[in-house]
Amino acid sequence: MGWTHSWERVPELPKEGFIQAARDCLRIMAGINIPLGDEQGEGLPVFSDDEIAFNGAGDNCCEPFVFRRTDAPHQGRKRAFSFCKTERLPYDLCVQVALIVLKHHLGGEIIVVSDGQDDDWAKAREECQQILGYGQDFQLE
Numbered sequence: 001m002g003w004t005h006s007w008e009r010v011p012e013l014p015k016e017g018f019i020q021a022a023r024d025c026l027r028i029m030a031g032i033n034i035p036l037g038d039e040q041g042e043g044l045p046v047f048s049d050d051e052i053a054f055n056g057a058g059d060n061c062c063e064p065f066v067f068r069r070t071d072a073p074h075q076g077r078k079r080a081f082s083f084c085k086t087e088r089l090p091y092d093l094c095v096q097v098a099l100i101v102l103k104h105h106l107g108g109e110i111i112v113v114s115d116g117q118d119d120d121w122a123k124a125r126e127e128c129q130q131i132l133g134y135g136q137d138f139q140l141e
Contacts, residue, residue, distance in 0.1 A: 034056075040061070051068045060091060118139055
């Protein structure tokens with residue numbers, strides 16, 4: 001059994017909005033202090049102008065969260081689709097926070113859904129609001 005967050009988005013996201021989101025992700029991840037690794041749960045997470053990629057660190061990893069500025073449409077559709085299964089490990093909060101940040105900076109370019117309900121995102125909204133000054137109004141679609 002897994003706990004999954006998924007998103008649908010346009011294939012090419014605005015560069016400036018993505019860069020701002022990556023910078024805010026880096027800032028908030030430092031503030032919430034949950035150990036993160038690269039996609040394999042080792043090394044360092046990536047918060048660059050073209051990619052946000054991380055996993056939980058060490059034994060606290062599951063599937064990586066990988067969100068690139070450009071992504072191919074999903075199976076003949078006009079939009080790209082992806083997901084991240086976290087099994088509610090500690091880095092789940094980081095995935096939620098990253099999706100709130102991306103939604104804030106990219107608006108209608110991204111649609112966020114989750115196995116959870118809006119109440120399950122309360123801590124992530126609170127962290128975004130306290131550290132970044134936005135996020136309290138985020139709602140799943």
